[in-house]
Amino acid sequence: MAGPHDMATGADMPPHLTGALGLWTWDLANERVRGDARFAALLGLDPGQARAGIAAADLYARVHPEDRLRLRIAVAGVAQGAEVFAREFRVTTTEGVRWVQARSRVEHVADRRPQSFSGVLTDVTEQKRVEDRLDVAQSAGGVGTFEFVDGFGTVDVSDQFCRLLGLRVADTLSVRTINATVEPGDPPLIGGVSNAEPTFRSEVRIRRADTGEPRWLAIQGERRIAADDAGPTTVGAIYDITAAKAAEAQLRELAATLEQRVEARTQERDRLWSTSRDLFGVVGQDGVLRAANPAWLRLLGYEDSEVVGRSFLDFVQADDLAAAGRMWSGGDAAVALEDLDVRMRARDGAWKWVNWTVIPQGEAFYAVGRDVTERKQLEQQLRQSQKMEAVGQLTGGIAHDFNNMLTGILGGLDMVQRRLASGKPAEAQRFIQGAIASAERAAALTHRLLAFSRQQTLDPSAVDANGLVLSMEDLLRRTLGERIDLAIELDPGLWSTVVDANQLESALLNLAINARDAMPDGGKLTIETVNVQLAAGAQSELAPGDYVQLSVSDTGTGMSPDVMGRVFDPFFTTKPLGQGTGLGLSMVFGFARQSGGDVTIYSELGRGTTVRLYLPRHLGEAPAAEPKAAAPAPRGAGETVLVVEDDPAVRPVVVELLRDLGYVALDVSGAEDALAILQSQRRVDLMVSDIGLPGLNGRQLAELARDVRPDLPVLFMTGYAAGASRRSDFLGPGMEMISKPFAAETLAQKIRAMVAAQSPGTAGAP
C-alpha cells in the first residue's frame, strides 16, 4: 500500500490521516488530477494511475451524472478565484455508490489565476446516512441543532432549530437574529459565556419570533478545537423544555403551599368531625372507643367522657350484638364494613337505628354512623303496607273460599237440624263431621291471614321448613288458582333452619305470587327443599357451611338481564300501577340476609324463573313438632282454672271444654270480677284470659294478678294481636298465648303443660 511518501506532490502528510483522507492535487492548467492511494481507493482507481495523474475528464466520468456538473462548477469557481472549495458528490465504484466530500482552500491572489489546488477527499456515505436519520430524529424529537464557528456572525442551523425559535426555516441565521429571541436578562443562546466551556448546558427563556409566545429552551453543546484555522467550533442542540419547566414550577409552588394546604385540610376535617350530624368514632381493635365526635351528644345524649374508654358494644342493642361484633372482632381486619344497621341506646333509653360504615386503618377502626331511625320506621310501615297489599291480592279468592266453607258449615248444620227434627239423630253425625271439617279449614285460613298481616319482628327460632311449606299448601293452591299446577318436592331428611317462621311464610307467599303473576296463562310452580353444603366462595355472599335451600320455580315469562339486575331494588316493579309495590323481593332479600342467608335468582326469558332461598342450618335440637290434632287431649286432675272472657258466645264453650277435660272452671266476664276472685282465698291454678277485654286489658289484668299471686300462670287468648307485635316483649315468664280460633286439643295441651310446670301449691292462695 502506498505511503504518504509516495505522494506525487511530495507533500508530507500526517501519517494518521492517510487512512481516513484521500489527498489530491488538481492541476487546473493541464486538467489533470493526482491523488494518493486512499484517494484512488475512494474513487475506485488504480493507485499507480492515481499517483501518476488522471485526466479531469476521467474523474468526472466516475462522478454520478447528477453531481457531475455541480463539481465542474465548483472547480471552475476556484479557477475563477473562489477561495473556498467544498463539494459533496456521489461516485460509482465496483462496490456501489458512495458519497464523498472534497474540500480545499485556495488563497486568492489578485490578478493571478490559480494553477492548481490541493485538498482532501473523505468518505461521507455513513455520515450522510446518519445525517438523514438525525434529520428525522430531530424533527420527531423536537431537537434543533446548530454549528457555530467562534466569532462568526452567522450560525449553521437545522430546520427544527428555526422552528423552535419561530423563525423561518433557513440553513444559516445571524447570531444576532437568534439571540434577539432571548428574553432580556437571560444569557444569549449563541456565543454566551457558558458556550466557552468544553461542554455546556443551560436553560434560556425566549419569545418566539412568530407568535411572541414565551418558551423555555435548553441548549446543550460541545466546543471543538478548530479543524482549520477559522477558529473553534461549537456544535450543539436546543430543545423545548417549557412543559417540564411548567411542571417544575408547579411542583415548587405545590411544595411551597403544601403546609398551608395540609393545615386547611386539617381544619376542614376538624370542622367535619365537630359539625357532622353523623357519629364519628375511632375504635381500637379491642372494640373500645378511643374518640367520639360531638354528634354522640347531639344524637344519643352522651358526653365525650361517657363514650371514650367504653366498649362500642355497650351501646348496642342485644339483638344486634352479633352483627355489631363483626365490626372489629372479625378476623379480617383489612376489610371495610359498610351498611350495617345497628340499634344504639341513647342516654334517655330510646333506641336509635344507626347505619355504620367501618374502615380499618392501621391499629384502629374508623366508624361513621348515620341516624337511620326514621328510615327504619318508614321501612317498617312500608313492609306492613306491603303485606296488606298481599292480603288484598288474596281477598278475592279468599272470599270465595270462605263462602264455600260457610256453605259447608251452614249446610251441614241445616242437615243436622232436619235429621234431628225427623228423629234420625244417627244420620246427623255425618253432617256434623262435615261442618266441623269446613269450620276447621276456615279457621286455618283466617289464622294464616292474621299471622301474615300481623306485624312481626324477626323472631328466629328453629323451623322445619318442610312443615311450613306443607302448612301453606292449601293457601298457596288457592292463591295460585286452577290454571297453575303446584308441585311440592321436599327433602325428607331436611335440616331444620333458624329463621323467623312468619317471615319465611311471608317470603314464600311473595315468591308464589310473583310466580303466579309471571304465568298469566298458567303453568307449573315447583317448591323444593334440599340440604346444601357450601364450600368457601361457592356463593360469594355466604360463609361456607350448611344451609337449607328452599326454591320456588315457575315456568313463566322469565326476566331480561336488565330486570334481573334491579329486582331487589325496593319499589322496582314492572307491574301496572296499583298492582305491585316492588317491595316483594326486596323484603325477601332483606329477610334472607338478616337471617344469615341469601337469595339467588336464575331466570331465562320465556322459560321461567327459579328463586333460591339459602337459610342457615339450625344446629341444636329439632324443632318441637306441632301438637298433633289426632293425639288424645291430656286431661286435668281437678285443678282450678279461672276463665276471663267478655264474649258470651266464647266463654261457655271454653268453660264446657275445661270441665270436659277434668278441670274446675271459674268464669267471669271482666277484669274486676277476676281480681275479686284472685284477691280471695280461692284456689286458682291457672288464669285463661282474653286480651281484648273492656276496661283493663288482659295484659294489665295479668300484671295486677301477679301482684297478689306472683307465680300464677296466665294463658292469653287472642283473636288479633295488635299491640302484641313482639311476643317476647308482651309475654312475661309463666305466660303463654293461644290464638283464636283454637282446637280443643291445642287448648288442652297448652293448659296441661302450664299446670304441670307449676309445682303444686305455689300458685295457691296468697
Added chain:
Amino acid sequence: MTEGRIYLSELEVDALTELVNICVSRAAASLRQMVGRQVFLSVPSVEVVGRADAVNLMAERETGGLVAVRQDFDGAFAGRALLIFPEANSMALVQAVTGGELSDADMREFEDEALAETGNVVLNNCLATMANMLQRPLEMSLPGVMRGEGARLFQLDEAATADGVVLFLYINFAISERDIRGYIAVLMDLSSLDSLKTLIAEFIARVVGPSAAAEV
C-alpha cells in the same frame, strides 16, 4: 437550501453560490492586502426566497448593535452588499486597516471614514467581480456606514415587483491575529426570475465550457 429549490434547481443554486463565492473571495483578497493578515472565509450560504417571504426574513434579521458598510448596486439586477461586524469590533478593524499608525483619538475621528473606505474596497471588488462574471454592467453607489439599533440593513425596495425573488447570502470571515469577525451579506432583488436563470445558464456555460453545460 430547501426554499431556493422552489425557484431554482439545485444546480442553479450551486452556480449562484459559486458565483458569490468567487466574488467574495476576490473581496477577501483585497481585505487581506489591506490588513496584511490572513482572512478566512466560510463556505457561503445562499438563500433564494420569494419576495413576500423575504420581507419576513429580513425583519427577523433586523437586529441592532451592528456596524455595516453598505453599498447598493443597480443594473441587470439590483441589490445591496453589506460588510457587517459587531459594533465592538469596528475600532479593531479600523486599527487593522490603518496599520496601527493612528492615535486612539485620530482613529475615533476617522473611524467612519476608515470603515467606509474598507467597505468600499471590499465590496467594490466583490460587486465588480460579479458584474464581470455575469457580463452585465452594474452601477454602484457610494459606500455608507450604518450603525446602531434600528439600522435597516436589509430593507428592501418596496416598489419592486411582487413576483420577484430575493437572493440572500452570507459569508463569514475572520481575520487572524486580530479579534475581528464579521460577515459579508449580499442582497439581490431579482425581479425577473427568468432573466436570473438566463444569467446563471450563461455563467455555467462560460465557466465549465458550453459542451460540459450541454451534457446535463
